[in-house]
Amino acid sequence: MDSYDFIIVGGGIAGASAGYELAAHARVLVLERESQPGYHSTGRSAALYVQTHGPAVVRALARGAKNFFLNPPAGFAEHPLLTPRGMLIIGRADQAALLDQNFAQSSRHIVGLRRLDANEARGMVPLLNEDYVAGAVLDPEVMDMDVHAIHWGFIRGMRARGGRLAIGAGLQGLERNGSAWTVRTAAGDFAAPVVIDAAGAWCDEVGALAGAGAIGLVPKRRTAFIFDPPPGAGIAGWPSVIDVGEEFYFKPDAGKFLGSPADQTPMEPCDVQPDDFDIALAVERIQRAARIPVTHINRKWAGLRSFVADGSPVVGYDARVEGFFWVAGQGGYGIETSPSMGRLSASLALGRGVPADLAAQGVTEAALSPARFARA
Template identity: 40%
Template sequence: MKSDVIIIGGGIAGVSAGALIASGAQVTLLESESMIGHHTTGRSAAMFIRNYGGPAVARLNEIAEAVFENPEGISDQPLLTPRGELHVARADEAEHLERYLRDAEGMDRVTTEEALQLCPILRPEAAVHAAIERGAQAIDTDLLLQGYAKMLRRNGGRIETGAPVTAITHQGGTWRVETPKGTFEAPVLVNAAGAWADQVAGLAGLAPVGLVPRRRNAAILPAPAGHDVETWPMVVNAADRWYIKPEAGKLMFSPSDAVPSDPCDAWSDDMELAEGLDRFSQDVTYEVTRVERSWAGLRSFAPDLAPVVGFDPDATGFWWLAGQGGTGIQTAPALAALSAAGVLGQPSPVSDEVLASFSPKRFRTA
């Protein structure tokens, strides 16, 4: 099957980029699993936090925020729900919080007493220092993903699930991608394969950029007795020892781990989860007696922690869209716009300087 653009990867990165690219080109998206969003996209804490990701993604957050607030063409329902994000630190963790606040905007310092009012199960010693981003909001990931998928199809694009890539060749200006579903050809190939992005590059005969997938565990805990957790903000230990987020009347918990992993369908690790719950128990008055369910996802990081977006300097028509780390959901609208502009030859929504900071060229030696 021939098209203008082939996208490998049916997570939020590939689907959102495909939706926008399809407005000006014929797009075929290939997803190895039986459904889109099976891996990291469907396992995210899904928050829009302006200060998350640091200076490297600040411009992306700005662009994405406008889309989240006005998701015309994506959803006729709000994609964001007010939540807030409270950072807390013990006395010996103050530097972690101060480091975060140096580049942060819209953060308010709060007292220990105010932190405990926002999240009553915190121990005072766990919130000696605290600050809150009141504007942080929860993202409806499924609504976002399915909205972009509908847009992709509405714009004439095609999504092929159950189509793992087995071989990639490039000849005569055409990329040829082999899958159990058949052979797909296009002059442009978008590598949005998440944890597998370096492997896809290898199949195409290109050098990797050094992505490291890192496993993060998560679990659903029962709500503490006598508390309405839906009024609480997301609460993050500033030293990355744990975080919690209200989720449908319960608490989503994560030990904030980042364990290097091979690309895989990640599963939660009982020991890592137990160690995280032990750290959490030292900071709260809530005794966790059971875990209702647990899971894990892989977040992939480039060596400099910034996204990898742009044409590969060693191959014509090979576009990277990878290395989003933990910011993949909230930056998806911005990276989709950047990718659509690059692939379609349109003006970029970001400066040349920002483009260069994301380009895979930065990992190639002269």
Template identity: 55%
Template sequence: MAGASVASELAGTYRVLLAEREGQPGYHTTGRSAALFSETYGPPQIRALSRASRAFFDGPPTGFAAAPILSPRGVLTVARPDQIEALERELATFPVGEKIRRVSPAEASALMPLMRDGYVAGAIHDTSARDIDVHALHQGYLRQFRAAGGRLETGAEILGIERDGATWRIRTSNLEIRAAIVVNAAGAWADEIGVMAGANRIGLVPKRRTALIIAAPDGVQIGPWPMVVDVDEEFYLKPDAGRFLISPADETPSAPCDAQPEELDVAICIDRIEKAFDFPVQRVENKWAGLRSFVADKTPVAGFEPGLPGFFWLAGQGGYGIQTAPALSRFAAALVAGKNPPADIIDEGVIPTALSPARFRA
């Protein structure tokens, strides 16, 4: 998503080649997302980027997608009796109002009837959170990219990057590229690409997250129910096309790879879900894992590498890269073009120095 979105934003101004290592775009984390838009999820700069992305999601460019990208969902953040203090801390970070409010255990059970009796001691209901059609968003950016003259090369694993005079020479497994600017949007591999180009690492740590699709109880209509998230992020459960998407919300450090689910994480996930919800997990229909990549402050990295002309970082989106893509791609494209970031993004509280790789280079 990071590469497709910024390439789409740049293609109207520059000749842009999008080099994709895999046989298709979005093979790794983009295609494995829980796909929720929430302005209250993540650290402050993520929330600001999410707020700045809302207008795009609500009104994408004409022809960008055949149907709305967002659809109603809502999120119920729940706490056990031993987690009430954590719930209070979480509530203090929310802009409480008509769309976000604390609810009683009885109200939480009414919103999610499958909650186990006595499990919930308190909860927060956010009705503003919405599902994201990730496929439509990703394909919209790729379609917009191609329409602007952009070129996509799949199967183009980066084998070498070196400065050659005033340009970069990039060798891939199937072609050689010369470019004035390299945008490093390589996800879990971004630090490896940076080192290859002569940059210092930004301390990127890919973390594996496991997800499962399970059948809903027979005869239960789950469509309008909210996503349920444990206040300490020990699990989440989300209605998904008549089934449930569940996760133990694991964050296991990993080398960059095609992540696969571990059986222990699958077992932990099922155990946590069965303790919180009053139904047995009888059948796992699908399971997968993805890598969510973070730097130490869990804030994305967007900016030119100091002392390395034309090398631009766009990395470290963590688990927030889908919902922040509209604003972060516009922000990055402006910096690549040597312009000031868009005013509407800055007005939402995005601080360029907080995203810059220079913050690691003291």
């Protein structure tokens, strides 16, 4: 039986980034059930790097990821990982207080953040409806991410450091024998003292195989679709547009628009598919806010964003099961936080604490610890 120092379950962005960092120090195997490691949430995102949403610790992790994205290690990727996009957070007249709140909360960390009136907002996105948009906040630091390049940068980098990715290797059983796990998979049995659970929506299922208590992970469906912009609209330089109540968003995507109703329907872990009702809802909301007739849907999909009750990720050793480490609950932030999450996961798994630069951003072990569920 092949043995490793760390066996990571899940080859999405969480498992790949942790594997990349750990492979610099230890023998690592990443197990992926599918034939493509980006088949689930990682390959289905809206690809936006945002530093101003989610709980405080998520914002801190996203800020801590910026330098890696802008200056990745030599050979990590052939193209830039981030491209400027900007985000216009729009509101109706009855949402002015929400916009003010959004501006007050984010302006501390985003130097160029601006509160705009309706005319300024329409100056950026001319198709916004005059009778809908009463004001906006512009976050110029939001960027498009090249998710495929980031994900495969981690996987290639891990392999270059001696780590291994096994595909078609769904986990089937975990047995603790003394100081090591026997890890039974569809691709054979392996051994390691530490198993890292980075199985996305399936993290609680993997935890159950290890005999760990559930962290109460809830996968939530989010729908996205691609549609044509009005002819001649010249949208390439437009920012992404999201309503401040988070009921829809749209953004330019390779000459077309990507739209979403920002849905969050609780689901069992599965190969989730889009529901036409959610797409119709998004179309209705987008058309209320902007003169963008949606006549044809080019492509549609859905993915799972998995959250625990407080909305923050779960990173750390299980309080009760020896050698079992959680990397779960990335919600809607798993790509933009991945360089920080990879470094943090590796550092905590190696017993080295929170990396100093992340601690300086406000990341604490306690905010992410699985012990918060043991206490509950």
